[in-house]
Amino acid sequence: MTEEEEKFKAHNWKHLSPHEVKNLPPVQRGRYLAYEEPPKDVLDAQEATLKRIRETYKQKKIATRGKEPVDLEREKQEILIGQLKAAEARNRLKAMKTKYYHYRSDDVAHLITTQPTALASVKLECLLPAKEEELNLRDPLNRLKRRRVEQLLDDPNSYA
Structure with a gap:
């Protein structure tokens, strides 16, 4: 047996005459005709349709062959332009931050120099550093030093 003969093919177990098929209700007629071999004109139309589909597919494939290198070059150029724009934006942002x-x-620095006393300028310099430093979450002062700094800040005579 060949492969085509081995494959299961659904078919009608009853064989009705064309007159009997016409007299069937529409649903039963549709079910019956779904498993019958289509007429020759329908088979020819199916073959012609498949042939047109294959031809249009081949034509599209041939038409896109010439365009692929141009599209790839354009895509590469668009990626490069995007990278350049991103680099320019980074540079602008860096310049603005600086x-x-x-x-x-x-x-x-101006605020520190315009303080009335040296103690006030030192306090302001400690609170407002001239340069922004990395954020260090550890407290650089131990308990004794922290208590002394708080006493100096709370002392009303230290502002004189």
């Missing part, structure tokens, strides 16, 4: 920190340090 400018901000420069102006901030100038303002803090």
Whole structure:
């Protein structure tokens, strides 16, 4: 047996005449005709349709062959342009941050120099460093030093 003969093929167990098929209700007629061999004109139409589909597929494939290198080049160029724009944006952001920190340090230095007393300027310099440092969550002062700093800050005579 060949492969085609081995495959299961659904078919009708009753064989009705064309007159009997016409007299069937529409649902039963549809079920019966679904398992019958289609007429020759329907088979020819199916073959013609499949042939048109294959032809259009081949034409599209041939038409896209010439465009692929251009599309790849354009995609590469668009990626490169995107990378350049991102680099420019990073540089602008870095310049803005540098400018901000420069102006901030100038303002803090001006505030420190315009304090009426040296003690006030030292206190302000400790509270507002001229340069923004990395955030260190550990307390650099031990308990004794912390208590002494708090006493100095709470002392009303220390501002004189």
